[in-house]
Amino acid sequence: MKRNIILNIALALLLQSAICLGQSAVPGSMQNGSVGSSKQIRDMILDPEPHSGWLLGIFGGMDYNMHHGGFATTEGSIICCVASDGTGTGAALGAKAFIPLSDEISLTPRIIYEGRNGTFSASPETYPILGQNNTQENVILTKQFKASIATVGADLFLAWKITDNGLYLAGGPSVATIVSKHFIQSEHVESPSGVTYLGGSPDATVLDSDLDITKSVQVLIKLGIGYQIQVSDHFTLNPEALYGIPLTKFSKTYDWAGSALQFTLGILYSI
Numbered sequence: 001m002k003r004n005i006i007l008n009i010a011l012a013l014l015l016q017s018a019i020c021l022g023q024s025a026v027p028g029s030m031q032n033g034s035v036g037s038s039k040q041i042r043d044m045i046l047d048p049e050p051h052s053g054w055l056l057g058i059f060g061g062m063d064y065n066m067h068h069g070g071f072a073t074t075e076g077s078i079i080c081c082v083a084s085d086g087t088g089t090g091a092a093l094g095a096k097a098f099i100p101l102s103d104e105i106s107l108t109p110r111i112i113y114e115g116r117n118g119t120f121s122a123s124p125e126t127y128p129i130l131g132q133n134n135t136q137e138n139v140i141l142t143k144q145f146k147a148s149i150a151t152v153g154a155d156l157f158l159a160w161k162i163t164d165n166g167l168y169l170a171g172g173p174s175v176a177t178i179v180s181k182h183f184i185q186s187e188h189v190e191s192p193s194g195v196t197y198l199g200g201s202p203d204a205t206v207l208d209s210d211l212d213i214t215k216s217v218q219v220l221i222k223l224g225i226g227y228q229i230q231v232s233d234h235f236t237l238n239p240e241a242l243y244g245i246p247l248t249k250f251s252k253t254y255d256w257a258g259s260a261l262q263f264t265l266g267i268l269y270s271i
Contacts, residue, residue, distance in 0.1 A: 052271050055098040055228075055236060059266030063090045067118040069255035073145070073185060073207060083120035083145040084256075090115020090150075092262050096238075098159060098228075108170060110155040116218075116250075116258055120145040124190065131192065140190040147183050149250070151176035151218060159226070166228035166236075174220045174244060183211045215252055220244040220259075228268070238266035 070084030094112030101107055122143040131137030153176025161168045185207035189195050197204045224242030231237055242264075246257040 053100040054271050055238075055268040056095075056271060057097075057236075057238065057266050057268035058095050059093070059238065059240070059264045061092045061262065061264030063092050063114050063116065064261040064263075065090060065116050065118050065258055066260065067120065067147075067250070067256065067258045069249070069251075069257055071213065071251045071254035071256040073183070073211065073213070083122045083143075086118035086120035086145070086147070088117035088119050088147075090117045092264055096266060096268075098268065104161045106159045106161070106168075108155075108157045108159045110157070112153055112155060112174075112176075114151050114153070114176065114260070114262075116149040116151055116260065118147050118149075118258065120147070129195070131195075137192055139192070139195055142188045142190050143185065144188075145183065145185045148181065149178060149214065150180045152179050153177065153218070155222060157222070166230070168226050168228070169224075170226055170240070170242070171221070171223040174222050176218045176220075178214055178216050178218065181210055181214055182208075183213075184208050213252060214250050215248060217248065218250070219247040221247060222262070224262070234270050236268040236270065238268050240264050240266065 065086075065088045067086040067088070070082060072082045092112060092114050094110050096108060096110040099107045099109075122145060125141045125143065127139045127141065128136050129139050153174055155172060155174040157170045157172035159168045159170040184205060186203060186205050189197070189202040196202050222242045222244045224240060226238060226240035229237040229239075240263075242262040244260040244262065246259055249255060249257040251257075
């Protein structure tokens with residue numbers, strides 16, 4: 001009888017120890033119905049990791065360039081071509097950041113490469129020649145001037161969020177330096193038919209040179225609109241359109257200046 005009592009007590013103590021050990025292995029959120037302790041694994045959906053609010057990313061697109069005013073090319077003291085009011089397109093590539101200053105205002109610095117190219121048409125020119133039967137005829141030449149200009153610069157904008165879904169206005173100064181330039185001037189015999197250059201073609205390239213006719217530094221004010229479309233916890237798409245108003249001229253001596261419409265699409269990472 002005494003032996004059975006001792007055995008029952010031993011079994012009871014063993015059962016009590018197993019129960020206590022099982023309770024100690026249960027997470028804090030399951031014990032006594034209490035809320036989970038700070039040592040729990042974070043639920044990244046209900047309790048996402050906090051971000052600094054900074055957005056960093058890259059962007060790419062194109063410039064539609066509008067060149068205003070005119071300039072002339074010369075050979076010695078002879079004026080070869082007088083051109084004005086050209087248009088052209090070029091690549092726009094860079095990196096940008098959005099640094100929040102308040103709930104609505106962000107500072108947005110950028111580094112950007114731009115192609116500020118343009119094609120200009122000059123007024124037709126007329127020259128007398130001896131034509132058929134040694135009679136005088138007038139040759140009409142049309143001229144075209146192509147400027148290939150690349151710049152690398154820095155922009156410093158303020159962005160003002162105007163809606164809760166990511167639409168914003170942006171603007172600020174842009175300073176760039178010309179890193180490459182090349183100019184090609186061509187001529188075409190418009191009339192009379194059958195007249196050609198010595199090589200037998202009605203077209204000729206009369207200038208192919210890196211002319212030193214541009215200022216090295218270009219300053220603009222850029223204004224525009226953009227949109228931030230959050231596609232995941234860390235990534236945001238950022239289409240943007242800007243208009244650049246020139247504060248300096250391209251030409252060293254003439255009134256040639258250039259504005260640009262810029263369309264880009266960026267991908268931003270939240271840190």
